[in-house]
Amino acid sequence: MNSYYIYILECSDGLLYTGFTNNISRRFDEHQNGLNKSCFTYKRRPLELLF
Template sequence: MKFYYVYIVECSDMLLYTGITNNLVRRINEHNSGLNKSCFTYKRRPINLIFSQEFSDVNQAIYFEKKIKKWSAFKKRALSNEDDLLLHLLAECRNDSHFRNKD
């Protein structure tokens, strides 16, 4: 069975990068070796893996990657630290139009 991994790495400048791969070890090594000069992580090496999630269905992995790419860095860090309470708080809607924010 083939597995897919959604991962988050922290770059040397503390920025986060989210990606997907079918070989996590190889992909982290590629980021750190700087094979692709146009890659986001190229000038931000070394990188450090802070989160990974394994999937057996590529479509689920793609869906999850697209979802967390839109998250704030705070929310991604909460995910990587397994801080469920903070993750829940950061997921709450804070828009003025949200029903909880109306008088």
Template sequence: MKKYYVYILKCSDSLLYVGLTNNMQRRFEEHENGINKNCFTFKRRSIELIFNQVFNHVEQAIFFEKKIKKWSSRKKLALANGDFDMLKILSECRNATHSKYNLK
């Protein structure tokens, strides 16, 4: 069965890159070696793989990748660090009714 990976890279400038691949090792090496000069990570090397999750179905992987690409950096870092309490807090609505969280 084919496997698909959704991954998060931390770039040298601390920006985060989210991607999807069917070969994690090959794709990481492509980022690391700067194979594509138009890639987001090209000018931001060195990179660090901080998260990856395996999926058996490409549709699930695509859904998850699109979902976390929209997240804030703080949320992505909470996921990568396995900090699910913070992930929950960052996922809550932060209007006046949730002002108990001082996240600045």
């Protein structure tokens, strides 16, 4: 059984983003580096991992 994590990011404009993943380090890097231009966080970087 795989473990999954729920995470909360604070965007540069103060908005919060929640997501889930099985690899929190990889997923945070994807958000922070803007690897997906259609993602909610793409234009709201830099991000801070809150939880």
